[in-house]
Amino acid sequence: MAQIELTGLAKAFKTGPVFSDLSLVAETGEIVVVFGPSGAGKTVLLRLVAGVAEPDAGAVRLDGRDVTDAPPETRGVGMAFQNFALFPHMSAYDNIASALTAGRCSPEAIKGRVEAVAKLLKIGHVLQHQPRELSNGQKQRTALARALAAEPKVLLLDDPLRNVDAKLRYEMRLELPSLLKASGSTVLYVTQDYKEAMALGDRIAVLLDGGLAQVATPAQIYREPASLGVARLFGDPTINLVPVSPQASPAGPRIELGGKVLHLPASYAHAAGTDCVLGLRPEAILAADRPEPESFPVEVVAVTPLNEKTVLLLRTDDGRELLASEAGNEEAPRRHGPAHARFDAAAILLFEAAGGRRIAPRAA
Structure with a gap:
């Protein structure tokens, strides 16, 4: 009872x-x-x-x-x-x-x-x-x-x-x-x-x-x-929210971010043709010096070490700002300048632009 x-x-x-x-x-x-x-x-x-x-x-x-x-x-x-x-x-x-x-x-x-x-x-x-x-x-x-x-x-x-x-x-x-x-x-x-x-x-x-x-x-x-x-209320730094319009393609649903075409997991194929908001937790964004598959160019604008993690402010080629976090400490290098970022596809969140309801992935 x-x-x-x-x-x-x-x-x-x-x-x-x-x-x-x-x-x-x-x-x-x-x-x-x-x-x-x-x-x-x-x-x-x-x-x-x-x-x-x-x-x-x-x-x-x-x-x-x-x-x-x-x-x-x-x-x-x-x-x-x-x-x-x-x-x-x-x-x-x-x-x-x-x-x-x-x-x-x-x-x-x-x-x-x-x-x-x-x-x-x-x-x-x-x-x-x-x-x-x-x-x-x-x-x-x-x-x-x-x-x-x-x-x-x-x-x-x-x-x-x-x-x-x-x-x-x-x-x-x-x-x-x-x-x-x-x-x-x-x-x-x-x-x-x-x-x-x-x-x-x-x-x-x-x-x-x-x-x-x-x-x-x-x-x-x-x-x-x-x-x-709900997503906005949890997380520090707060979640990154990017308006996107997934489109169907033979390789699976794709979006455009930072001037590059990137692919979403096949489990989001049903979202194609819908105006959406892509949610990326800062820890799901990975920054690197060299381009990797499904990465997009960014500029590292600022780096803030916070003991257990380091927060990076990134800016895409089309002017969008994103926050990324990675394991780090006070001695983390304060790097700036060109870099490349990609997101952990397994950790993405997708929401309806109208109403804000989360779009759950479906088995491919």
Whole structure:
């Protein structure tokens, strides 16, 4: 049985609709990351699940029970907010214990649970501190500990790493998946950081333009985005998008790029005669000093080493700029001038120019 089941949810404010007919299922113990740009309605969705806001239409079911009209305190949901929402007059210990105290647990049980969760989150040494004495990272972990302490069946996390420094955010990306799995909770995790979504989610639900544009595993989202809109949201540097019009030929579908005729895999033969957009991830573009089969001339305009990779800005003979990335380090040569580029045909993406839907390859 699904732990979270959202069916046909709709919500609007005076400024307009947030989303409509939104449906999503999260299985028991699953981490589903709700990802999308600012203003897409991610926090609104969590509020509907928590019961602190009411949907205009649709249903919320938790553990098989319809809770659409149930008050928040009866839902068995834990929630951590991006602004921490700690009680300022309580110590970190009392903040974490607040849900257990409200549930009338024994002092011994409360102490054991608070100390266990604090140990997991490495905040045992600040339990007697007031919120004003905590760093942002410690506040974030305290808010998360409070949500975890009551062992909720459903855990809602609203961009909990947004206000912490880069080092801690990186560490928490590594630690959170195992921590959340150990909790046994079913998790809806909101973020607008695609790297966080990729690192934490069993599946990612992309909230875009008033609905869920795609719900899939991180690998599927990256390699097989449902639309241009989804493809643009994932990747650093961002995906290269080139308008093309594939044409049929005896050697397979072909396009023109940088003044050269290049061939697409035969699996895209059905796209011939359609106005398309070719999507090329930067890592799928390979630059070389000499021409190779299916390569096209470019000028290397700029080279930016970024430790684990090097980003190259390329310009084709017809003035189109492309970003390529390759393994590299700070000592990578800052080469410039004429070169030749080709793309990994197995990694290309093709989208309809009208509407942006991805064109899936077909068996030849």
